[in-house]
Amino acid sequence: MEDVLTTQGWTLVCELDDIVPDTGVCALVDDEQVAVFRVGERALYALDNFDPNAGAAVLSRGLIGSIGDRVVVASPIYKQHFDLRTGQCLEVPEHSVRAWQIRLEGGHVLIGHPL
Amino acid sequence: MAVKLLVIGHGMVGHKLLQELVERQVQGLDITVLGEENWPAYDRVHLSDFFSGKSADDLSLVTPGFFDRPGLQLRLAARAVHIDRQQKRVTTADGEVIGYDKLVLATGSRPFVPPIDGHQRAACLTYRTIDDLLAMREWGAGSRIGVVVGGGLLGLECAKALRDMGLETHVVEFAPRLMAVQVDDIGGQMLRRKIEELGVTVHTGKSTLDIVDGEATRHRMRFADGSQLETDMIVFSAGIRPRDELARACELGVGERGGIHVDNYCRTRDWDVYAIGECAYWGGKTFGLVAPGYDMARVVAAHLCALLERRQAPELPEFAGADMSTKLKLMGIDVASLGDAHATTPGARSYQFSDERRQVYKKLVVSGDGKRLLGGVLVGDASEYGTLLQMMLNGIELPDEPEFLILPSADGKARPMLGADALPAAAQICSCNNVSKAQLCDAVAAGAASIGALKSATKAGTACGGCVPLVTQIMRAEMKRQGLAVNNHVCEHFAYSRQELYHLVRVERIRHFDELLRRHGSGLGCDICKPVAASILASCWNEFVLQKEHASLQDSNDYFLANIQKDGTYSVVPRMAGGEVTPDGLIAVGRIAKQYGLYTKITGGQRVDMFGARLEQLPSIWEQLIAAGFESGHAYGKALRTAKSCVGSTWCRYGVQDSVGLAIALENRYKGLRAPHKLKLGVSGCTRECAEAQGKDVGVIATERGWNLYVCGNGGMKPRHAELLAGDLDTPTLTRYVDRFLMFYIRTADRLQRTSVWRDNLEGGLEYLQQVVVQDKLGLAAELEADMQRVVDSYECEWKKAVTDPQTRKRFQHFVNSAEGDSNVVFVHDRGQIRPATPEEKPARRIPARVTTE
Numbered sequence: 008m009e010d011v012l013t014t015q016g017w018t019l020v021c022e023l024d025d026i027v028p029d030t031g032v033c034a035l036v037d038d039e040q041v042a043v044f045r046v047g048e049r050a051l052y053a054l055d056n057f058d059p060n061a062g063a064a065v066l067s068r069g070l071i072g073s074i075g076d077r078v079v080v081a082s083p084i085y086k087q088h089f090d091l092r093t094g095q096c097l098e099v100p101e102h103s104v105r106a107w108q109i110r111l112e113g114g115h116v117l118i119g120h121p122l
Numbered sequence: 123m124a125v126k127l128l129v130i131g132h133g134m135v136g137h138k139l140l141q142e143l144v145e146r147q148v149q150g151l152d153i154t155v156l157g158e159e160n161w162p163a164y165d166r167v168h169l170s171d172f173f174s175g176k177s178a179d180d181l182s183l184v185t186p187g188f189f190d191r192p193g194l195q196l197r198l199a200a201r202a203v204h205i206d207r208q209q210k211r212v213t214t215a216d217g218e219v220i221g222y223d224k225l226v227l228a229t230g231s232r233p234f235v236p237p238i239d240g241h242q243r244a245a246c247l248t249y250r251t252i253d254d255l256l257a258m259r260e261w262g263a264g265s266r267i268g269v270v271v272g273g274g275l276l277g278l279e280c281a282k283a284l285r286d287m288g289l290e291t292h293v294v295e296f297a298p299r300l301m302a303v304q305v306d307d308i309g310g311q312m313l314r315r316k317i318e319e320l321g322v323t324v325h326t327g328k329s330t331l332d333i334v335d336g337e338a339t340r341h342r343m344r345f346a347d348g349s350q351l352e353t354d355m356i357v358f359s360a361g362i363r364p365r366d367e368l369a370r371a372c373e374l375g376v377g378e379r380g381g382i383h384v385d386n387y388c389r390t391r392d393w394d395v396y397a398i399g400e401c402a403y404w405g406g407k408t409f410g411l412v413a414p415g416y417d418m419a420r421v422v423a424a425h426l427c428a429l430l431e432r433r434q435a436p437e438l439p440e441f442a443g444a445d446m447s448t449k450l451k452l453m454g455i456d457v458a459s460l461g462d463a464h465a466t467t468p469g470a471r472s473y474q475f476s477d478e479r480r481q482v483y484k485k486l487v488v489s490g491d492g493k494r495l496l497g498g499v500l501v502g503d504a505s506e507y508g509t510l511l512q513m514m515l516n517g518i519e520l521p522d523e524p525e526f527l528i529l530p531s532a533d534g535k536a537r538p539m540l541g542a543d544a545l546p547a548a549a550q551i552c553s554c555n556n557v558s559k560a561q562l563c564d565a566v567a568a569g570a571a572s573i574g575a576l577k578s579a580t581k582a583g584t585a586c587g588g589c590v591p592l593v594t595q596i597m598r599a600e601m602k603r604q605g606l607a608v609n610n611h612v613c614e615h616f617a618y619s620r621q622e623l624y625h626l627v628r629v630e631r632i633r634h635f636d637e638l639l640r641r642h643g644s645g646l647g648c649d650i651c652k653p654v655a656a657s658i659l660a661s662c663w664n665e666f667v668l669q670k671e672h673a674s675l676q677d678s679n680d681y682f683l684a685n686i687q688k689d690g691t692y693s694v695v696p697r698m699a700g701g702e703v704t705p706d707g708l709i710a711v712g713r714i715a716k717q718y719g720l721y722t723k724i725t726g727g728q729r730v731d732m733f734g735a736r737l738e739q740l741p742s743i744w745e746q747l748i749a750a751g752f753e754s755g756h757a758y759g760k761a762l763r764t765a766k767s768c769v770g771s772t773w774c775r776y777g778v779q780d781s782v783g784l785a786i787a788l789e790n791r792y793k794g795l796r797a798p799h800k801l802k803l804g805v806s807g808c809t810r811e812c813a814e815a816q817g818k819d820v821g822v823i824a825t826e827r828g829w830n831l832y833v834c835g836n837g838g839m840k841p842r843h844a845e846l847l848a849g850d851l852d853t854p855t856l857t858r859y860v861d862r863f864l865m866f867y868i869r870t871a872d873r874l875q876r877t878s879v880w881r882d883n884l885e886g887g888l889e890y891l892q893q894v895v896v897q898d899k900l901g902l903a904a905e906l907e908a909d910m911q912r913v914v915d916s917y918e919c920e921w922k923k924a925v926t927d928p929q930t931r932k933r934f935q936h937f938v939n940s941a942e943g944d945s946n947v948v949f950v951h952d953r954g955q956i957r958p959a960t961p962e963e964k965p966a967r968r969i970p971a972r973v974t975t976e
Contacts, residue, residue, distance in 0.1 A: 021938045029646075029674035030681075032938035040946075043938070046646070057946065062961055063690035064946040068678045072648030074614070081649035083678030083686050088649075 017110075017117040023049070024114065031080065033067035036118050041107050042067035043116060044091055046078055052091035053107035053118055058082045060102050094122075124152040124193065125430060128212060128222035130202045130368070132157030134166055135399030135415035136228035137183050142423035144191065148430050153194045154220060156212075158201045161252050162189075167412055170279045172255045173286035174846055175809075175816075181252070205372040207392055224429075226422060227369060227382060227390075227397040231362035231410070236271070240333030245340055245355040249280040250362075258357065262287040265354030267339055269293075271330065272360035273300040278452045280359045281322050285453070286849075288826065292323045292351060294343070296360070299326055304448065304459035308476060309499045312483040316455045316502065325351070364401045364408050377403035386440035387425045388418050396422050405443050413553045414444030420556065445515060445553070449500075449507045451889060456504035461497030461514050462487050470496055473525045477502075484528040486510070493519050498528075505886075508592040516549050543599060551596065552582035552589045559596055566600040573597065574882045594885050612873060613650040615643045620798065620873045624658050633663055634671045653677050654873050657760055660796035661868050662909075664916040666923055667759075667796075668930050679758035682934065683920055684740055687733060689947055689958040694720070694732045694743055696752035697793060700767045700785035700805070701728025710750035718743055721955045727764030727802065729755060734956050736943050741934050744921045753919040756794060760874075762801045765789035766814065770807030770824070777807030779824030784853065785813075788822070791857070792864065794917045795910075798871040798880075801864070816844045819877040820860055825849070829856045833863055833891070836878035845881075845888050848896050858907060862895045865906040 020034035026045040033056045034041045040056035044067075056064045061084035069080040069089075074097065079088040088097040094106040108119030129136055132155050140155065157163075164181040172181065189196050204213040211221045233248040235241055245261045248254050249270075262268065268284040270277050273295030284291040293300070299310030300317070314324050329346040336342040339352040364381040374390045374397075375383035381403025388396045388404075399415035400408060409415065421441045428438055449458035465472050469490030476483045482502035488495055495514040500507060506528060513520065521527070545551075547560040557580045565579040573594050577583050583590040610619040618626065623638070632638050635655045639647055647655070656675035660667060667673075667680055679685050684692035696711065703711075711730050715722045718739055720732040735743055757763060765788045768774065770781030785805040795801070804815030805822045814837075815821030821832035827850040835844025848859055871880040884890060893899035924930045936944045948964050949956040 025932075025938055027670060027673050027933070033936055035937045035940045035942065040937075040944070061688065061690075063688065064944050065678070065686070065690040068681065068686070068690075070649040070652055070677060071646065071674065072615075072650075072652065073646035074648065078646065079648075084688065084690075086649060 017108075017119050019115050020118050021116050022114045023051075023111060023116055026116070029071050031067040031069065031071070033064070034118060036107075040064050041118055042080070043109065043118065044071055044080060046071055046091070049111060050078075051109045051111055051116060052078070053109040054080070054089060054091065054094050055104035055107075055121075057104065058084060058087075058102075059104065060085050060087050060096070060099060066104070124150050126221060126223045127151055127153045127226065127426065128220055128224070129153065129155045129226045129228060130212065131228035131230055131365075131399070131401075132159075132163050132196060132198075133228060133230045133399065134163060134183065134412055135230070135419050136226075137163035138416045138419040139226060139228065139398065139423055140188075140194065142420055143426065144188075144194070146423060146427050148427050150430055151193060151426070154222075155194075155196045156200045156202050156214065156220075157196060157198045159251055159253065160199050162196060162198065164252060166250070169249070169255065170283045170286070172252070173259075173283040174849070178252050178255075202368060205368050205395075207372050207374075207395070210394065223394065224426065225395045227395065227401055228399050228419075229365035229368065229401045231364050231400040233358060234361040234363050235358045236330070236360055238330050238332055240341075241358070243333055243341065246333065247355065247357045249276065249283070249357050249359045255283075258283065258355075259287070261355045262289060265289055265340070267292070267353045267355075269343065269351060269353040269356045271356060271358045273297070273324065273326065274303065274359070274361065275301060275448070275450065275452075276362075277359040278317070280357050281317075282453045284357070285320070285322060289355075290323075291321070292325060292353065293317075294328050294330065294345075294351070295324070295326045296329055297326065300324065301457065301459075304463060305457065305499045305501060306464060306485065308474065309457075309483045309485065309501045312476065312481055312501045313452075313455065313457060316481050317453060320453050322453070362400065362410055364403070366401055366403075369397065369401075377406070377408070379408075381408040384418075384441075386421075386442070387438070388422050388441055389425075396425075398422055404441060409444055409446070411444070411446060411448065413556075414441075414446075416554070417441060417444060417556065445511075447497075447511055447514075449504050454892065456500065456502060456889075458498075458500040458504040458507040460499075460507070460510055461495075463497045463499050465497070467496050473528065475525070475528050477530075486524055486528055488520060488524055492522075492524065495520055495524070500528075505591075508589055512545055512549060512551075512592065516546055518544055545596070551592055552580075555581040555584065557582040562593060562596050563600045566597055567604060570597075571601065572883060573885070574879070577882075590887060591885055610872065612654055613648055615639070615645045615647050615651050618642065620654055620658070621870050623654065624661075624869055627655075627658050627662055633659065633665070635659070635675050636671070647675075649677070650873070653680070653760070656680065657796045657798065661913070664794075664796075664913050666918070667920060668924060668927075670929075673933075682737060682740060683754065683758055683924060684735065685758045687958070690944060691733070691947055691958070692735045692737065692740060693757070694735050694740070694747075695725065695729060695755035695757035696747050697755040697789070698729040698752075698764075699789040699793070700765055700782050702767075702782055702786060703729075707750065707752070710747070710752070714743060714746050714750075717746075719949075719956060721957060725757075725764075726766075728766050729764060731757070734949060734958075736947060737934055737936050738941075738943060741925050741931050745925050748919070748922055748925065754794075754921040756920075760797055760799050762789070762792040762795045762797070762803070765803035765805055766818070767805045768807050768810075768812035770805075774807060776810060777824065778826055779807055779829065781805040781807035781813065781822075781824055784822060784829070784856075787853075788820075788857075788860065791914055792860075794920070795864065795868075795913055797864070797868050799874050799876045801877070817841065818844060820844075820863065822856065828852050831856055831859055834877040834881035836876055840878070842878040842882075847888075847892060858903075859895055861910040862903050862906045863891075865909050866891075866894055866902070869906075 018036050031044040042054050042056040044052045056066050058066050068083045078091045094104040096102045105121040110117050162184045201215040202212050203215050233250045268289040269292045270281045271294050273293050281293050300313050331344045333341050336352045340354045343351045366376050366382050369382040382397040384397050384402045398418035424439050447460040465487045470487050473486045485499040487497040545559050549559045570576040570579045583593050611617050652675040715732045720734050723731050725731045765785040767781045767785030771777035802818045803820045804813040804818035806813040806815045807824045817835045817837040821844045823830045829851045830849045831847045832844035833847045836842045948959040950959045
């Protein structure tokens with residue numbers, strides 16, 4: 008456990024059980040807001056929480072779904088879709104956001120750097 | 123030099139002619155219209171609506187700005203008294219003389235008043251014009267009993283008007299049955315029974331001798347058989363006579379029983395004078411329906427255009443007579459008559475079906491060889507009218523056992539309808555607006571893919587609406603033929619419509635989205651199908667929307683039980699049922715808003731909205747609101763919002779019922795009900811309608827005798843007046859009807875479809891809705907009521923549940939790993955309250971730079 012918490016460049020933000028399956032939460036990582044999504048039981052994704060379309064930090068509160076093969080979140084303000092793997096905004100590509108490194112270790116959710 | 127066209131008469135047909143001419147954009151025509159009445163053209167077919175809430179303006183057929191065009195002028199209250207055909211000029215009652223190059227007589231008819239002694243007494247009226255309606259209303263106000271003389275189509279319409287005014291209503295008919303022209307003996311009897319059940323007394327075979335002073339009432343009518351009838355007012359509606367006096371005086375030929383002789387182009391013997399509508403006599407008869415009048419207007423418009431453009435005559439449309447089949451609704455009762463209803467054709471055979479329990483009578487008249495339909499009568503249920511009419515008009519060969527066209531099917535399934543493919547392209551589907559099957563198909567090819575779109579593209583089904591089922595059928599068939607899938611799938615994850623999903627959830631008793639997706643869907647679902655499923659599951663089973671299995675389906679608003687605003691903060695709306703709130707309640711709301719620094723505003727639904735709440739503040743705000751006695755207002759859900767009310771009979775001098783009490787009861791009954799879209803209710807305590815109930819999904823207006831129930835109204839982007847579903851209901855009946863109506867909507871509507879749009883797309887329209895909700899035609903009423911009762915019984919305040927459940931409460935944190943708030947939320951002060959800062963007002967946000975690693 009000790010080494011997980013101190014692993015260089017990674018921040019422990021919460022436990023897996025803190026996230027209801029198929030929803031997101033927002034984590035504070037070095038003064039930045041990161042939206043963390045749990046898809047199904049164990050798949051995790053992380054994006055900037057700030058939605059450039061709306062100018063509000065809300066992406067963690069969006070609905071998760073799929074469009075074709077992409078796993079996406081829909082912004083709760085104007086409903087644009089963001090690819091959870093890449094952060095690409097499907098409707099307005101210039102408003103894409105960053106995806107972040109994320110991994111699950113034991114029951115811990117760890118956030119790394121923006122990809 | 124412009125050609126001067128003078129039109130005498132601005133009724134429905136006269137106005138149709140103007141519309142046709144305007145649409146053709148002919149140049150060089152200077153049109154003057156003389157209208158005898160004080161009102162521009164209005165819808166005479168729906169006159170009785172005046173007594174169920176429509177105003178004279180509602181009935182108008184003239185779109186705003188229509189007469190602002192150059193070369194088109196209307197003169198109202200201008201009665202023509204003389205035509206000088208030699209000098210080609212017309213004199214009005216005011217002595218004005220107007221010259222013409224072409225003259226059109228569209229003078230219509232006058233009501234026939236039998237020359238009975240006493241027919242000119244006060245409160246002896248006719249039923250034809252808006253001025254007549256105003257007189258009826260005036261006399262009706264001081265009357266208890268009203269009599270209509272004449273049991274034909276118009277007479278029964280008029281009886282409805284008297285009944286709507288709350289009078290004890292009688293119909294006196296000379297013939298031995300009602301609607302003698304259109305229906306046969308058995309049909310007439312069935313109709314009579316149904317009408318009498320509605321509280322109208324029918325007297326047939328009565329010949330009125332005279333009208334004298336009554337004992338307790340204004341009049342007494344004495345009949346040839348020695349009987350008599352006391353009444354306060356009398357309305358004569360015993361047929362119509364063509365207005366041909368101008369034509370007679372200038373020696374244009376007229377028919378034996380009146381009417382101006384015209385040829386196939388609607389020209390009189392003077393080729394510069396045309397006659398159209400009810401005043402015209404063609405082929406040995408006059409036409410008392412609007413559809414043939416419209417046909418004549420089209421013929422004359424085409425003829426005039428051809429003259430102006432000097433085109434050759436052969437390509438011109440000609441009037442070719444008209445089918446006098448009619449379908450109408452009299453006091454809620456369907457009556458239809460087709461072709462040779464009395465089987466007078468030599469060798470004709472007939473089939474009859476009558477059901478005394480359901481009070482339905484149907485008759486088919488077929489040719490001697492059994493191959494062609496000649497006519498028919500439908501009373502009590504006219505749903506086959508459209509199909510039968512097309513079979514008759516297009517000479518479509520009948521099946522071997524034509525009786526099955528009118529017999530109810532044994533297994534309760536709908537009978538196979540006439541295939542749309544069987545109809546020829548030229549078949550006229552909408553006779554009111556003369557729309558053919560070919561035109562409908564063209565409109566579908568041009569992209570009209572819903573009944574609403576097809577209506578606005580072709581006008582089909584927009585007048586009487588009788589053809590809408592057939593129009594829908596043709597649309598579907600054509601879309602299929604053109605390879606356009608009628609795709610109403612919810613989204614890529616479910617190949618089903620919302621209605622189908624609802625059905626699957628109920629029938630298979632599916633309780634969770636995962637299960638629904640596994641059995642019937644694909645992929646992960648999305649922001650379209652998840653909220654749809656959440657809404658359906660809530661409508662069916664009403665489990666807590668935030669329990670683990672449902673939480674991930676909810677839109678942000680439902681997930682946090684509040685309305686997300688542009689900056690990511692939320693607004694909070696406690697329920698104030700009926701708009702009623704105590705001073706202590708208001709103080710509590712004010713105190714809480716002040717404590718959390720929230721912006722407050724009164725909503726259109728008569729409650730208070732508090733803005734600017736941060737996610738982490740919501741539970742404690744609600745804890746305090748709940749402690750003050752409030753509960754969730756569901757402003758965040760596709761659910762019942764509010765029941766707006768006026769103050770009603772408790773305080774108001776004019777109120778006739780307790781509208782606030784009913785609004786509170788209705789709002790509390792349906793609170794928390796999840797639906798395809800939000801729902802709004804309104805209750806007004808009298809006809810002044812201060813609660814604007816007719817702009818609501820469900821609107822209730824108090825009457826002296828109970829409640830009138832209106833449905834499917836809307837304000838917003840596309841305002842729509844609600845329609846009267848049922849009248850004078852007691853409160854338990856009203857509640858049952860609202861239960862049924864709402865559940866039927868919830869079952870059958872599309873995603874995010876308000877009741878107004880749902881209604882516009884509902885095959886069969888208002889009539890069908892009445893059959894389902896009031897007459898229980900589908901036999902669903904008990905089930906719909908039970909479904910609703912289950913939702914009502916399982917209601918729980920979602921906020922109460924959320925603040926007391928630690929698992930749920932935990933989610934109301936902006937950060938999962940910090941108690942801090944969202945630094946992106948910034949307020950500034952304006953007009954003494956907060957508002958979100960604009961981007962310029964915010965401190966510069968650090969824009970994350972994209973780091974590329976190669």
